[in-house]
Amino acid sequence: MTESNIRRTVLANGVRLATERMPHVRSVAVGIWLTRGSRHEPTEHAGIAHFVEHMLFKGTPARSAEEIAQQVDSIGGQIDAFTSKEYAGYYLKVLDEHLPLAVDILADLISNPLFAVDDIEREKKVILEEIKMVEDTPDDLVHELFAEGFWLNHPLGRPILGTPASVSALDQATLKHYFADTYVAQNFVVVAVGNLEHSRVVALLEQALQNAPPDGPDASQSAPTVAPVIQVRRKDLEQSHIVFGTEALPQHHPDRYAGYALNTTLGGSMSSRLFQNVREKRGLAYSVFSGLSAYQDAGALSIYAGCANDAVEELIDVVVAEIRQMKAGGLAPVELRRAKDHLKGSLMLGLESPSSRMSHLARQEMYRDQASSLDDMLNAIEQVTEADVLKLADRFFSSESLAVTVLGNVNGLQVTKERLAL
Secondary structure, eight states: OOGGGEEEEEOTTSOEEEEEEOTTOSEEEEEEEESOOGGGSOGGGTTHHHHHHHHTTSBOSSOBHHHHHHHHHHTTOEEEEEEOSSOEEEEEEEEGGGHHHHHHHHHHHHHOOOOOHHHHHHHHHHHHHHHHHHHTOHHHHHHHHHHHHHTTTSGGGSOTTOOHHHHHTOOHHHHHHHHHHHSSGGGEEEEEEESOOHHHHHHHHHHHTTTSOSOOOOOOOOOOOOOOOEEEEEOOOSEEEEEEEEEOOOTTOTTHHHHHHHHHHHTSSTTSHHIIIIIITTOOEEEEEEEEEEOSSOEEEEEEEEEEGGGHHHHHHHHHHHHHHHHHHOOOHHHHHHHHHHHHHHHHHHTSSHHHHHHHHHHHHHHHSSOOOHHHHHHHHHTOOHHHHHHHHHHHSOTTOOEEEEEESOTTOOOOTTTTOO
């Protein structure tokens, strides 16, 4: 990602556009990103952001749902969408010659959904089945339970899909009202990456989004307060699933690169302490890893492991011991070097395709209104010191900061604050 290839324009109605030219490819990835997600929903309509995402593929006055699929397939395109806690995305990857049609299809989807009553009722059934899938997928369910406890009584703790009750209660009027307030120009960030000319993308968008309403009500948003709760939920499973977590950095915090290095060293790679000591040396878990979740005003570092039901207590003790050791024992130079090289390699490999560069550029535009060049990011990784990492370890893993959620066949399991003391 070279800054010289990135160009920006704000359209007359407030839509923000960023493009990056990659002349050596024959494709273009273009996405329309909405700076609203599940945390911005009214509590009584939990799941509505995700529901609307589904409904946008059910047809417009110009295209039926089947015609949308046929037009994308007829040009060999790949279309997808998603909803997250803070934003939603609709994107298409096509050959460069089909960029005008791709822009037209995406703009049509996010501007003119039908919200037909029959489609709404059918889609309720689909999403209720999606919710059941989470309940039957324990490694997903344990993360949802963890978030609900960790971000206690806050929208970040709500499931993106909503609940069976909240989804079942949605109707056409509610969906149309939410759409009219939310899908407005000030909330759109358009990103296109590939073999393109910026001026041509501007012209296409000015035509395709000329009727987008300029603005809507501001989203209510309050910063969460972390609750380091201990949750044990019994479920008849062959394996128990455990998530540990602690407060971490929000998006684009100045110390974020030290946070990446800490996560990589702790559990974010195959050479990490947790992978080596939990899986390789003790055989306690097949899957064990740590990860960072970063939002506008909050963040979390979480550790996940799945283990035998009778090994939960040992696994908890081993993970807590590794965290204590990281705080007390420092970081070997070779370990920090390995973490930096892992981060730099992952970053560069992850930015090889137009689609991945599009997603990366979109997140930077939404959270920072600017993009860091690849050289800037590589240099920031290289500047991280052992002291930077250990300072964050002390900050994240304070005396009673650790929250734990256990899901499994664990009758009588007691997890005390003393056991988790750092």
